[in-house]
Amino acid sequence: MTNDLNELRTLLFGLEPQKLEKIYERLDNPQITAEDISRLLPEAAQRAEDKELSDAMVPTVENAIHTSIQKDQDVLATAIFPIVGPATRKAAIAAVEEMIQSLDKTLEFGLSPKSLKWRIEALMTGKTFAQIVMLRTLVYQVEQVFLIHKKNGLLLQHVVAPQVPVQDPDLVSAMLTAIQDFVKDSFNTHKEDTLHSLYYGELTIWIEEGPQAVLAGIIRGNAPRELRLVFQDAIEKIHQKLNRELIVFEGDTEPFANSKPFLQNCLTSQYKNQNAKKSPYAIILLSTIGLSIVIWSFFTIRNQLRWNAFIEDLDSQPGIVVIKAETRSGKYFVSGMRDLLAVEPEVLMKKFDFTSKEVMSRWERYASLEPPIVERRAAQLLKAPTTISFQVDENETLYASGSAPRRWILKAQKSWHLIPGVSQYEDKNTIAFELNQLESYKKQIEEKNLLFFEGTTDLLPGEEKNFRELVLVIKKLSGTAEYLGKNLRIQIVGHTDSIGNEETNRILSQARANTILNSLSERGIDTSYFNTIGDSDREPPNMKLPDKEGKYSRRVTFRVFLSDNSR
Known part of the structure; x- marks a missing residue:
C-alpha cells in the first residue's frame, strides 16, 4: 500500500521520495546550516554593494593569519614567497634608479682625466655618467652557482661558467652547509637568520635562501648589488616550478635538472664592450665638444x-x-x-x-738711474735741441754729441752737474750751429766768381746781382765770426786771360781786385780784414764749360781764412 502511494505522489508532483523527504525536513527545521552558508557566501560576497560584509570578515581573516603564524610561520612564508620577492625587487629597483640619478648629479662636475674619459664613453654609448662609473669600477664574473637543499644540505644542481676550473661540487656544497650550521650553532642567532655573504681574496660567495632550497654563487671581482636581484629571481622561480619536488625530496636530484636555466641566468659577467655601436649624434656632439x-x-x-x-x-x-x-x-x-x-x-x-x-x-713713482732714463732726463733738464744726443757710460759720464747753438753749449757746461746719476760731462763732439753756418758762408764766398769785360775793370752785365749776394754773405760771415770769437781774413784775387804780356795782366788783375774791394767798402763792409792780390793768368778757372774766349778767366775770386782768437 505504501509503495503505491509513493508512486502516486511521484506521478502527481513529479518529485522523487528522497527529495520530498528533504523538503519536509527543511520545513520541520528552518535553521540555516553550514552547508547553506558555504554555498551562499561566495555569491553574497560578489553581490555585496557596501563594505559591511568585508568589514565583518576582516577580524576573522586577521585571527586566522595570526593563528597560522603562531602555529608554523614557514607555511605562510612558503605561500607568499613568490609574491613578496617580486614586490620587494620592484621596490629595490626603484631605489637603485633613484640612487643612480643622485650619483649622476653628484659626479656631474668631476673634472679628473678619468671622469672625462667616462663622460666621453657615456656620450658614445648613450648611458648615464653614473652607470659608466659603475660599469668601469664594478667588473665581475659569476663563476659557479649551487642549488642546495635547505634541510639536508645535499647538492641539487650545479652550473659553472666556461673555462673555470671546477672542484668537487658535492664537497663545496657540504662545506657551505657546514659553515652555515657552524655559524648558527656557535652564535646566538634566530632560527630564520641565514648567512648572506662570504669573502676570500677576490672571491665572494653570495647566498640567497628560499623556503626549501638555498642558492649560492661564487663571484670573482666586485659585483654590483643588482646581481642580488638576479639571484633572488632565480630562487623564486625555482620554488614556483619545483616546489613539490623540493618538499618531497629524498635524494633523487634528477627532477632538478629543470632548474638549470634559472641557475645559468645567474652566470653573468661584465666586461668593457669594445665593439659597441657608437651613436652618430654622440660622435657629432663629442666632435663639437x-x-x-x-x-x-x-x-x-x-x-x-x-x-x-x-x-x-x-x-x-x-x-x-x-x-x-x-x-x-x-x-x-x-x-x-x-x-x-x-x-x-x-x-x-x-x-x-x-x-x-x-x-x-x-x-x-720712482726715479730710475738706468742709463736710458738718465739720458732722457739730461735732455729734459738741459732743454737740449733735437740735434743733440746723450750717452751715459758705466762711470756715470754723460757724453753730448751733435750740433747746437753756442749759447746752449755754454749753458750745458754749467748745468750738467744738476742731473741725477751723472758725475762727469764731456761735449768735445758737440759743434755749435754757428760753426756750421760759418763754414757754409765761407764755402759760398769761395765759390763766387765776378766776371769782367776784356781789358777792363768793369763787371759784365748781370754780375751786379751776383755782387749784391756776395755782400750779404760777407756780412753774415763777419757777424758770425765775431760772435764765435774767430779771426777773419778774406783775400780778393784778381785774374786775367792769357792775352797780353804778363806785366800788363798782373796790373789789370790787381786793379780788378782793388775795384771789388772799393765796391765792398762802399756797401758798408769793413775792409780792414781784406787784402787784394793780382794773380794775372796763373790760376785757370775751375770750369767744365769751354772757355775759348777766356771769358771765365777774366774774373775775381775770394779766399776766406778763419782762426781762433788768441785773446
Whole structure:
C-alpha cells in the first residue's frame, strides 16, 4: 500500500521520495546550516554593494593569519614567497634608479682625466655618467652557482661558467652547509637568520635562501648589488616550478635538472664592450665638444703667451719695474714702479693688442738711474735741441754729441752737474750751429766768381746781382765770426786771360781786385780784414764749360781764412 502511494505522489508532483523527504525536513527545521552558508557566501560576497560584509570578515581573516603564524610561520612564508620577492625587487629597483640619478648629479662636475674619459664613453654609448662609473669600477664574473637543499644540505644542481676550473661540487656544497650550521650553532642567532655573504681574496660567495632550497654563487671581482636581484629571481622561480619536488625530496636530484636555466641566468659577467655601436649624434656632439675645447685652448694659450710677452717686454723697459702680474676673472692686472720718463704702458698695450679695459695697471713713482732714463732726463733738464744726443757710460759720464747753438753749449757746461746719476760731462763732439753756418758762408764766398769785360775793370752785365749776394754773405760771415770769437781774413784775387804780356795782366788783375774791394767798402763792409792780390793768368778757372774766349778767366775770386782768437 505504501509503495503505491509513493508512486502516486511521484506521478502527481513529479518529485522523487528522497527529495520530498528533504523538503519536509527543511520545513520541520528552518535553521540555516553550514552547508547553506558555504554555498551562499561566495555569491553574497560578489553581490555585496557596501563594505559591511568585508568589514565583518576582516577580524576573522586577521585571527586566522595570526593563528597560522603562531602555529608554523614557514607555511605562510612558503605561500607568499613568490609574491613578496617580486614586490620587494620592484621596490629595490626603484631605489637603485633613484640612487643612480643622485650619483649622476653628484659626479656631474668631476673634472679628473678619468671622469672625462667616462663622460666621453657615456656620450658614445648613450648611458648615464653614473652607470659608466659603475660599469668601469664594478667588473665581475659569476663563476659557479649551487642549488642546495635547505634541510639536508645535499647538492641539487650545479652550473659553472666556461673555462673555470671546477672542484668537487658535492664537497663545496657540504662545506657551505657546514659553515652555515657552524655559524648558527656557535652564535646566538634566530632560527630564520641565514648567512648572506662570504669573502676570500677576490672571491665572494653570495647566498640567497628560499623556503626549501638555498642558492649560492661564487663571484670573482666586485659585483654590483643588482646581481642580488638576479639571484633572488632565480630562487623564486625555482620554488614556483619545483616546489613539490623540493618538499618531497629524498635524494633523487634528477627532477632538478629543470632548474638549470634559472641557475645559468645567474652566470653573468661584465666586461668593457669594445665593439659597441657608437651613436652618430654622440660622435657629432663629442666632435663639437672636442673642437670647442681645441679652439678654447688655442685662444687661451695664445692670450697667455701674448700676456707673458707683454709683461716681459714691459719689465725690460728702462724705468719700469714689474712687481706683480696676474689674471683674474678674464682680466689682466699688473702693478709696479715707473719713472715718469719711462715709456707709457699704453703704448706697449697697443703693440700687443691689449686695451686699457682689458689690462688694469697701477704704478708707483720712482726715479730710475738706468742709463736710458738718465739720458732722457739730461735732455729734459738741459732743454737740449733735437740735434743733440746723450750717452751715459758705466762711470756715470754723460757724453753730448751733435750740433747746437753756442749759447746752449755754454749753458750745458754749467748745468750738467744738476742731473741725477751723472758725475762727469764731456761735449768735445758737440759743434755749435754757428760753426756750421760759418763754414757754409765761407764755402759760398769761395765759390763766387765776378766776371769782367776784356781789358777792363768793369763787371759784365748781370754780375751786379751776383755782387749784391756776395755782400750779404760777407756780412753774415763777419757777424758770425765775431760772435764765435774767430779771426777773419778774406783775400780778393784778381785774374786775367792769357792775352797780353804778363806785366800788363798782373796790373789789370790787381786793379780788378782793388775795384771789388772799393765796391765792398762802399756797401758798408769793413775792409780792414781784406787784402787784394793780382794773380794775372796763373790760376785757370775751375770750369767744365769751354772757355775759348777766356771769358771765365777774366774774373775775381775770394779766399776766406778763419782762426781762433788768441785773446
